[in-house]
Amino acid sequence: MALLELKGVTKRFGGIVAVKDISFALEQNEIVGLIGPNGAGKTTIFNLITGVYKVTGGKIFFDGKDITDLDPVSIVKCGIARTFQNIRLFNKLSVIENIRTVLFREADYNMVEALFRSPKVTKIEKQLVEKAMEYLKVVELEEYANYRADSLPYGLQRKLEIARALALKPRLLLLDEPAAGMNPEESLMLVDLIRKVKERYNLTIILIEHHMDVVMELCPRIIVINFGEMLIDGTKEEVQSDPRVLKAYLGEEYTYVKG
Numbered sequence: 001m002a003l004l005e006l007k008g009v010t011k012r013f014g015g016i017v018a019v020k021d022i023s024f025a026l027e028q029n030e031i032v033g034l035i036g037p038n039g040a041g042k043t044t045i046f047n048l049i050t051g052v053y054k055v056t057g058g059k060i061f062f063d064g065k066d067i068t069d070l071d072p073v074s075i076v077k078c079g080i081a082r083t084f085q086n087i088r089l090f091n092k093l094s095v096i097e098n099i100r101t102v103l104f105r106e107a108d109y110n111m112v113e114a115l116f117r118s119p120k121v122t123k124i125e126k127q128l129v130e131k132a133m134e135y136l137k138v139v140e141l142e143e144y145a146n147y148r149a150d151s152l153p154y155g156l157q158r159k160l161e162i163a164r165a166l167a168l169k170p171r172l173l174l175l176d177e178p179a180a181g182m183n184p185e186e187s188l189m190l191v192d193l194i195r196k197v198k199e200r201y202n203l204t205i206i207l208i209e210h211h212m213d214v215v216m217e218l219c220p221r222i223i224v225i226n227f228g229e230m231l232i233d234g235t236k237e238e239v240q241s242d243p244r245v246l247k248a249y250l251g252e253e254y255t256y257v258k259g
């Protein structure tokens with residue numbers, strides 16, 4: 001059974017059809033690229049899957065369950081987490097506190113116990129800090145644990161967003177332009193990081209990205225959207241040589257073949 005399935009999903013904003021009759025399914029452990037020109041509807045698809053926007057038409061299934069009308073918090077609980085194109089960290093909190101804000105769900109103590117800092121609270125808090133550090137280690141940010149989030153360079157903030165999404169223990173991870181603002185060297189490190197977390201947490205991933213080298217390195221399968229419509233859902237080889245994709249997005253002189 002597919003882990004995620006979109007069936008004829010449409011989203012209108014007034015007169016604009018941002019997403020038109022999109023259908024695709026993802027198997028467990030797949031990593032799929034979602035590409036297309038600016039304004040094509042990619043982020044809107046993420047917003048529909050995560051319940052931020054309600055569909056105008058169609059259905060979304062996760063692990064066989066209809067999640068079309070669920071609210072964003074319930075969708076996170078189902079096992080879907082995301083990062084954002086425009087980074088959304090708690091800027092004034094430290095790096096480790098940004099992870100703690102997610103792990104608080106696991107803090108099994110009440111207000112009174114917290115006020116008196118009972119031994120139980122101290123123990124749970126210590127465990128949560130250890131857990132948060134584990135996620136920071138995975139994305140190689142442990143040495144920045146006590147830095148303010150907004151003091152980190154852009155590339156590291158993106159890694160912190162990934163760590164925070166991982167702390168939600170998702171089965172499906174939606175990455176919205178994780179390489180934006182990264183230089184080529186950082187992009188390469190990001191490719192390694194995404195591979196590593198996919199293995200380690202047994203993830204299924206959809207990757208929106210304009211850095212084609214990152215997409216081609218990571219994604220054997222790519223979905224191309226143009227003006228809200230599906231242009232092609234194929235292997236990276238098919239996508240790279242499709243005249244419609246070259247015309248609409250990659251450019252007719254595109255020659256990337258590595259990966």
Ligand SMILES: Nc1ncnc2c1ncn2[C@@H]1O[C@H](COP(=O)(O)OP(=O)(O)OP(=O)(O)O)[C@@H](O)[C@H]1O
Nearest residue numbers: 013016018036037038039040041042043044045085
């Ligand atoms: N909340 C909204 N209200 C009105 N229109 C919206 C809204 N969100 C998205 N749109 C419109 O939907 C279309 C698709 O936008 P979307 O952000 O999904 O594109 P995208 O493919 O992610 O683009 P980019 O690569 O630039 O991030 C655009 O025309 C956009 O202006």
